[in-house]
Amino acid sequence: MQEQQKLITLENISKEYDGTVVLEDINLYVRKNEFLTLLGPSGCGKTTTLRIIGGFEKPTTGSVIFDGQDITDLPPYKRRVNTVFQKYALFPHLNVFENIAFGLKVSKRSKEEINERVAQMLDLVNLKEYGKRRVDSLSGGQQQRIAIARALVNEPEVLLLDEPLGALDLKLRKGMQLELKRMQQRLGITFIFVTHDQEEALTMSDTIVVMKDGRIAQIGPPKHIYDEPKSAFIANFIGESNIIRGRMIKDELVNFCGTNFTCVDFGFAKDAQVDVLIRPEDIVIVGEDVGQLVGTVKSVLFKGVHYEMIIDAGGFSWKVHSTSMQPEGSQVGLSIVPFNIHIMKPMEEEELDE
Amino acid sequence: MKTLKRAYLALILLFLYVPIAVLILQSFNAGISRAKWEGFSFRWYVQLIQSPNIMQALYVTVTIAILASLISTILGTMAAIGIHAMSKKPQSMMLTLSNIPMTMPDIVTGISLMLLFIFTKMDRGYFTMLLAHITFNTPYVVLSVLPKLKEMNKHSYEAALDLGATPGYALRKVILPAVRPGIITGAMLAFTLSLDDFTISYFTTSPLVQNLSTLIYSEARKGIKPTMNALSALMFVSLLILLLLINRRTAESS
Amino acid sequence: MNNLSIPSWGFWLMGIGFGLFVAMLVHTIRRNRGMKRSFYAWPYTLWMVVFTVLPLVLIAYYAFTDKAGQFTLENFANFWDSNRGMKTQLIAQGFDPEALGMGARGTVNVGTLIYSLWMAFLCTGISLLLGYPAALIMADREFKLGATIVVLFIIPMWMNFLLRTIAWMSLLEDNGLINTLLQSLGFAKLKLMYNSQAVLLGMVYNYLPFMVFPIYNSLNRQDRRLSEAAMDLGANKWTTFWRVIFPISMPGIVSGITMVFMPSVTTFFIPRVLGGGNTEMFGDLIERTFLTADDWNVGSALSLIMMVLILFSLGLLRKVDPEGEGGSLI
Numbered sequence: 001m002q003e004q005q006k007l008i009t010l011e012n013i014s015k016e017y018d019g020t021v022v023l024e025d026i027n028l029y030v031r032k033n034e035f036l037t038l039l040g041p042s043g044c045g046k047t048t049t050l051r052i053i054g055g056f057e058k059p060t061t062g063s064v065i066f067d068g069q070d071i072t073d074l075p076p077y078k079r080r081v082n083t084v085f086q087k088y089a090l091f092p093h094l095n096v097f098e099n100i101a102f103g104l105k106v107s108k109r110s111k112e113e114i115n116e117r118v119a120q121m122l123d124l125v126n127l128k129e130y131g132k133r134r135v136d137s138l139s140g141g142q143q144q145r146i147a148i149a150r151a152l153v154n155e156p157e158v159l160l161l162d163e164p165l166g167a168l169d170l171k172l173r174k175g176m177q178l179e180l181k182r183m184q185q186r187l188g189i190t191f192i193f194v195t196h197d198q199e200e201a202l203t204m205s206d207t208i209v210v211m212k213d214g215r216i217a218q219i220g221p222p223k224h225i226y227d228e229p230k231s232a233f234i235a236n237f238i239g240e241s242n243i244i245r246g247r248m249i250k251d252e253l254v255n256f257c258g259t260n261f262t263c264v265d266f267g268f269a270k271d272a273q274v275d276v277l278i279r280p281e282d283i284v285i286v287g288e289d290v291g292q293l294v295g296t297v298k299s300v301l302f303k304g305v306h307y308e309m310i311i312d313a314g315g316f317s318w319k320v321h322s323t324s325m326q327p328e329g330s331q332v333g334l335s336i337v338p339f340n341i342h343i344m345k346p347m348e349e350e351e352l353d354e
Numbered sequence: 355m356k357t358l359k360r361a362y363l364a365l366i367l368l369f370l371y372v373p374i375a376v377l378i379l380q381s382f383n384a385g386i387s388r389a390k391w392e393g394f395s396f397r398w399y400v401q402l403i404q405s406p407n408i409m410q411a412l413y414v415t416v417t418i419a420i421l422a423s424l425i426s427t428i429l430g431t432m433a434a435i436g437i438h439a440m441s442k443k444p445q446s447m448m449l450t451l452s453n454i455p456m457t458m459p460d461i462v463t464g465i466s467l468m469l470l471f472i473f474t475k476m477d478r479g480y481f482t483m484l485l486a487h488i489t490f491n492t493p494y495v496v497l498s499v500l501p502k503l504k505e506m507n508k509h510s511y512e513a514a515l516d517l518g519a520t521p522g523y524a525l526r527k528v529i530l531p532a533v534r535p536g537i538i539t540g541a542m543l544a545f546t547l548s549l550d551d552f553t554i555s556y557f558t559t560s561p562l563v564q565n566l567s568t569l570i571y572s573e574a575r576k577g578i579k580p581t582m583n584a585l586s587a588l589m590f591v592s593l594l595i596l597l598l599l600i601n602r603r604t605a606e607s608s
Numbered sequence: 609m610n611n612l613s614i615p616s617w618g619f620w621l622m623g624i625g626f627g628l629f630v631a632m633l634v635h636t637i638r639r640n641r642g643m644k645r646s647f648y649a650w651p652y653t654l655w656m657v658v659f660t661v662l663p664l665v666l667i668a669y670y671a672f673t674d675k676a677g678q679f680t681l682e683n684f685a686n687f688w689d690s691n692r693g694m695k696t697q698l699i700a701q702g703f704d705p706e707a708l709g710m711g712a713r714g715t716v717n718v719g720t721l722i723y724s725l726w727m728a729f730l731c732t733g734i735s736l737l738l739g740y741p742a743a744l745i746m747a748d749r750e751f752k753l754g755a756t757i758v759v760l761f762i763i764p765m766w767m768n769f770l771l772r773t774i775a776w777m778s779l780l781e782d783n784g785l786i787n788t789l790l791q792s793l794g795f796a797k798l799k800l801m802y803n804s805q806a807v808l809l810g811m812v813y814n815y816l817p818f819m820v821f822p823i824y825n826s827l828n829r830q831d832r833r834l835s836e837a838a839m840d841l842g843a844n845k846w847t848t849f850w851r852v853i854f855p856i857s858m859p860g861i862v863s864g865i866t867m868v869f870m871p872s873v874t875t876f877f878i879p880r881v882l883g884g885g886n887t888e889m890f891g892d893l894i895e896r897t898f899l900t901a902d903d904w905n906v907g908s909a910l911s912l913i914m915m916v917l918i919l920f921s922l923g924l925l926r927k928v929d930p931e932g933e934g935g936s937l938i
Contacts, residue, residue, distance in 0.1 A: 359745045359748075359751070362741060362742065362745065363742060363745055363746070363757060366738065366742050366816075367757070367760055367761075369813070369816075370760075370761065370764045370813070370816070370817075371764060372779065373772050373775035373776055373779065373813070374764055374767050374772065374775070376775045376778055376779060376785065377767065377771060377772070377775045380775075380778065388777070388778040388781075388784070429651060429652050429655060430652065432648040432649070432651060432652065433648065433649045433651070433652030433653075435645055435648045435649075436645060436646045436647060436648035436649025436650065436652070437646075437649050438645075439645035439646045439648075440646045440649065444646070448649060448653065451653070451656050451660070451661070452652075452656070454656075454660050454661075454664075455656075455660050457870070457918065457919070457922055458915065458918075459870060459871070459873070459874035459891070459914060459915070459918060460871070460874065461874050461876055461891050461894055461895065461911075461914075462667070462874070462894075462911045462914060462915055463663075465667070465894065465895075465898055465907070465908075465911060466663030466664055466666060466667045466911070467659065467663050468898075469663060469666040469667065469670065469904070469908075470659070470662060470663040470666060473666055485659065486659075488655075488659075489655070489656075489659040489660060492652060492655065492656075496652070521645070525645075546765075546766065550765070550766075550768060550769055552769065552770055552877065553876070553877075566768060567768060567769075567770055570768060570770045570771060570774070571770060571877070574770065574774060574880075574881060578771070578774055582771065583771065586767055586768050586771050589766075589768075590766055590767050593766045594763065594766075597759075597763075
């Protein structure tokens with residue numbers, strides 16, 4: 001993605017509630033037309049970050065810059081951002097049309113304009129015939145679209161989405177993910193999306209911000225975060241993984257499970273303790289005699305596209321994904337190409353136990 | 355703005371508490387005058403103990419409140435469990451029936467019960483008053499227990515049966531503990547309603563059996579003596595202490 | 609008790625009913641081990657039939673019969689023309705009420721009803737105006753004392769309501785506290801008691817908490833995200849209040865109105881104490897008709913009219929709040 005203008009910048013944002021720190025020194029910028037996702041487990045501060053951008057919370061320290069202007073103290077109704085709330089927060093006393101028209105009515109637009117733009121929005125979210133319906137008569141997916149339409153009709157420069165798909169079932173969620181992405185590309189609006197679902201984050205985002213305990217753990221494009229997670233926490237959170245303690249012999253050579261493996265990482269001290277990440281799909285099952293490691297298949301689960309096998313080898317239980325099934329109890333060899341071995345700085349013991 | 359809001363609330367509360375402060379002050383007034391302060395005295399508190407009328411009325415009020423709340427709690431809890439287990443149609447019928455006494459004005463409830471007692475040739479007195487109190491209390495118990503039943507996991511009763519509990523055992527060990535807060539609320543509501551009731555008692559008792567409210571009413575024409583104030587001040591303060599004790603206990607346990 | 613035209617089988621009916629009730633209770637508790645739980649509602653059903661439905665049937669019976677037990681609509685006509693009974697008597701004695709100048713319609717009953725409705729309306733309106741802001745302040749999330757203030761609203765209700773009303777007498781009467789205070793400040797005494805304003809004050813005093821509780825509940829329960837959503841869509845605090853917070857608190861307002869309006873239409877002690885003899889409300893009228901005038905038939909008719917009125921307004925309110933969700937007291 002080419003270098004674009006920074007639309008929103010968070011500078012040294014921290015937030016405390018009654019002495020408890022929820023956000024600590026958040027620095028982050030959002031580019032124009034970017035789809036940025038705040039990803040993390042519950043309680044990591046992602047929603048608070050979003051609420052600070054939306055204007056519902058004031059940071060304890062730090063500032064929010066929007067288009068070069070400090071908007072830290074600006075109330076929500078004066079910001080050019082709109083929010084799609086968790087569980088939608090549709091107004092129960094208004095019908096679908098009135099819900100979408102709310103923002104336009106508040107800004108005193110003419111009747112014709114309101115009618116026209118609401119109709120446009122209903123069309124955009126494929127709910128043309130639903131204007132007169134009560135919001136509580138709609139399904140979760142429909143309410144979701146109304147919430148998006150209600151926010152988008154105000155032509156915000158940034159749309160904030162707080163776990164908007166959380167209440168939908170799997171199939172609907174997949175559909176909405178695509179639809180949201182398409183909408184974002186078509187309208188050219190910046191999206192800031194909050195989720196705890198790593199898959200959702202990987203499919204939709206241009207940039208992912210992984211958060212943990214009120215801090216930013218890593219920022220980067222999805223592929224980068226998946227392939228080069230900075231820590232075992234991120235590796236665990238994003239995608240499935242095997243993480244094992246290892247020791248650097250020298251640059252591009254690491255030892256784990258009592259075996260030396262060639263890798264592509266360098267710059268670690270000699271004999272440094274490291275965490276080694278190997279994705280389950282990157283482990284190749286080969287013959288016993290040619291494997292770098294030899295082990296026994298402990299269990300096999302069919303996962304639809306592939307099989308998930310637990311293979312005990314070298315004193316570690318490996319999670320392996322493969323399209324060919326090995327029977328339980330059989331001896332197999334495991335092989336890993338250097339490119340697929342990711343070396344990370346080690347975490348504290350307790351964190352690995354999580 | 356913040357101080358303005360607080361001041362407003364303070365004013366409203368002042369409005370609610372001034373008469374009560376006046377009442378309590380009067381009970382310590384040495385003189386009988388309602389407006390003139392003639393010195394501090396426990397005179398009315400001493401007189402209170404020596405006043406058979408008031409003590410009798412207190413006895414009637416408290417025993418009726420205890421009995422009525424006890425019986426209506428049992429009746430109402432059973433009813434709530436029954437209603438909860440009903441299918442839709444009889445359930446809504448029962449709820450309507452249960453709502454009648456709550457939507458009926460007190461005066462109509464009182465008079466209609468009076469008609470019933472006269473019609474059935476029951477002498478109005480302690481017993482009829484008790485019946486009347488149970489009648490207007492029970493729907494409130496039903497109303498406080500039902501929501502707790504609805505909150506309860508539908509399957510926990512079935513799970514108990516599945517695990518080999520008899521219905522009676524499941525009722526005692528699964529349902530009752532789950533709805534206990536509702537039962538307590540209902541019982542307390544019934545007790546307070548009964549303690550404070552005037553209109554319905556007035557129509558369902560005879561002048562020979564007075565509770566505090568009807569006694570106050572009959573004395574209101576002659577002028578209330580500060581002894582009555584002394585009694586209500588005592589009751590008020592003891593209820594207040596009770597509330598504080600309960601609050602402290604819940605605060606400690608949590 | 610003069611018009612007890614029903615034989616003593618009523619006593620038997622009652623006795624059988626009560627016996628049946630006890631039997632049911634014992635049966636339910638002892639034999640219900642394997643039976644349907646809905647059976648537990650039986651004792652209550654029976655109780656309600658005997659002590660609520662039957663008495664209502666009695667009221668209806670008296671309202672539509674005369675002293676001899678014959679069907680009549682005379683009692684309702686009596687409501688419309690309160691002089692009707694007297695006129696009928698005069699005619700029976702051979703006089704012409706018109707000639708005696710007594711032919712005019714007696715408007716006491718209708719007048720009292722209208723006065724009661726008016727007073728109840730004022731009381732409800734004032735309580736709403738005073739109570740809504742209070743509830744709004746209490747439900748504010750930044751105001752941490754809300755729950756405590758609710759308790760402070762409940763506590764006064766533990767003081768006997770008659771005594772609390774009488775306490776206002778000591779404040780309002782000619783030599784009462786307020787006038788003493790005014791005098792000592794050099795102002796003239798005010799006539800505060802024995803008028804409609806005093807009655808209104810007493811009513812608002814007694815019923816205000818019933819307005820505050822349901823409104824507070826519905827405001828407190830309101831999803832905070834809704835007002836945030838409104839602000840997000842460009843509404844300032846004022847617009848957010850009128851377009852979102854207020855309309856969504858409607859069920860609370862409706863049940864507050866119900867809980868204040870119903871008892872204030874039928875209130876019958878407050879007007880007597882604070883209004884002296886000058887103001888009579890419908891509750892007093894019903895009581896007087898039954899106990900002083902000893903006319904059960906007209907009294908029942910009046911009660912029935914009252915009930916129909918209340919059921920009618922309840923039905924109207926239900927339309928606004930079909931769930932009845934604002935209804936809970938605590």
